[in-house]
Amino acid sequence: MRADDITGAVETTEAAPAKINLALHVTGQRADGYHLLETLVTFTEAGDAIHVRDADADTFSISGPFSDLLRAGDGGDNLVTRARDLLRDALASTGQPTRPVAIHLEKNLPVASGIGGGSADAAATLRALLRHWNAVIDPQKLASVALALGADVPMCLESRSLIARGIGEDIEPVADLPELFLVLANPLKAVSTPEIFRRLLDKANPSLPVREAGGWMEFLAQSRNDLEAPAKALLPEVSEIAGMLSQEGASLVRMSGSGATCFGIFHSFDAAQKAETSLRNKRPDWYFQATRTI
Numbered sequence: 001m002r003a004d005d006i007t008g009a010v011e012t013t014e015a016a017p018a019k020i021n022l023a024l025h026v027t028g029q030r031a032d033g034y035h036l037l038e039t040l041v042t043f044t045e046a047g048d049a050i051h052v053r054d055a056d057a058d059t060f061s062i063s064g065p066f067s068d069l070l071r072a073g074d075g076g077d078n079l080v081t082r083a084r085d086l087l088r089d090a091l092a093s094t095g096q097p098t099r100p101v102a103i104h105l106e107k108n109l110p111v112a113s114g115i116g117g118g119s120a121d122a123a124a125t126l127r128a129l130l131r132h133w134n135a136v137i138d139p140q141k142l143a144s145v146a147l148a149l150g151a152d153v154p155m156c157l158e159s160r161s162l163i164a165r166g167i168g169e170d171i172e173p174v175a176d177l178p179e180l181f182l183v184l185a186n187p188l189k190a191v192s193t194p195e196i197f198r199r200l201l202d203k204a205n206p207s208l209p210v211r212e213a214g215g216w217m218e219f220l221a222q223s224r225n226d227l228e229a230p231a232k233a234l235l236p237e238v239s240e241i242a243g244m245l246s247q248e249g250a251s252l253v254r255m256s257g258s259g260a261t262c263f264g265i266f267h268s269f270d271a272a273q274k275a276e277t278s279l280r281n282k283r284p285d286w287y288f289q290a291t292r293t294i
């Protein structure tokens with residue numbers, strides 16, 4: 001019997017909150033093709049979850065409403081196992097051996113939907129494994145492991161409100177964003193991020209607006225998601241679902257990331273829940289989730 005079985009210290013769990021781009025301005029393009037962004041990002045109670053246990057050999061399993069899509073699509077390679085392997089290599093290089101682990105992903109968020117998904121899962125895996133292995137890593141090394149996994153992984157590692165610049169790795173925390181009540185809405189059609197970026201003709205768009213103290217709502221009203229137009233051109237359902245959120249009384253409706261998920265901001269959690277119920281009745285086959293920022 002292993003020590004863990006005796007102590008009962010078995011499982012490490014980390015939430016993988018959904019990432020919402022409240023504003024996303026594309027301001028340029030690097031020589032390597034990656035786009036320069038300025039984005040205001042927040043995170044929600046709605047999300048996936050990562051569970052880690054000791055095991056005789058590394059394993060990975062998935063459950064949840066969207067697990068089949070992942071299982072079918074990735075042939076066993078995914079951002080969670082890549083995060084595990086990259087972190088293990090980084091720790092090995094500083095003389096920290098790591099035990100094999102069974103990782104379980106609870107997949108609650110739609111796949112390829114502009115709200116973090118895989119990036120949030122990868123970031124939660126890094127946080128969970130560091131705790132589970134009781135490992136120490138230089139913050140800059142961790143940041144580079146995160147960025148190697150994807151441009152959105154560093155912000156998901158933070159999982160609190162922030163403004164990100166560069167391709168997403170230059171992060172400035174935002175302390176005074178008010179709690180927001182949201183409905184996330186997705187027509188359950190996966191969108192390819194590279195495809196949406198390719199379809200964005202104008203790469204040099206205006207920066208995020210200047211914010212007056214406390215004026216977040218004005219800031220949001222004056223900002224945009226530059227990827228919304230190409231996503232709507234590719235997938236008409238994005239316009240349709242955004243219109244449905246407006247009809248439910250959202251004070252602001254916008255797409256997150258490269259889509260197709262749109263969010264509506266409501267004045268209370270109760271109003272968001274009522275909108276979710278109404279939207280589900282209208283389109284039982286689509287994804288609607290009332291949630292709040294964390």
Ligand code: C5P
Nearest residue numbers: 033034035036150151152167193194197
């Ligand atoms: O970094 P990640 O793997 O999430 O990005 C997926 C793709 O999206 C990239 O290969 C690139 O084509 C595009 N992308 C971009 N500019 C960014 C982030 C992503 O062009 N800032």
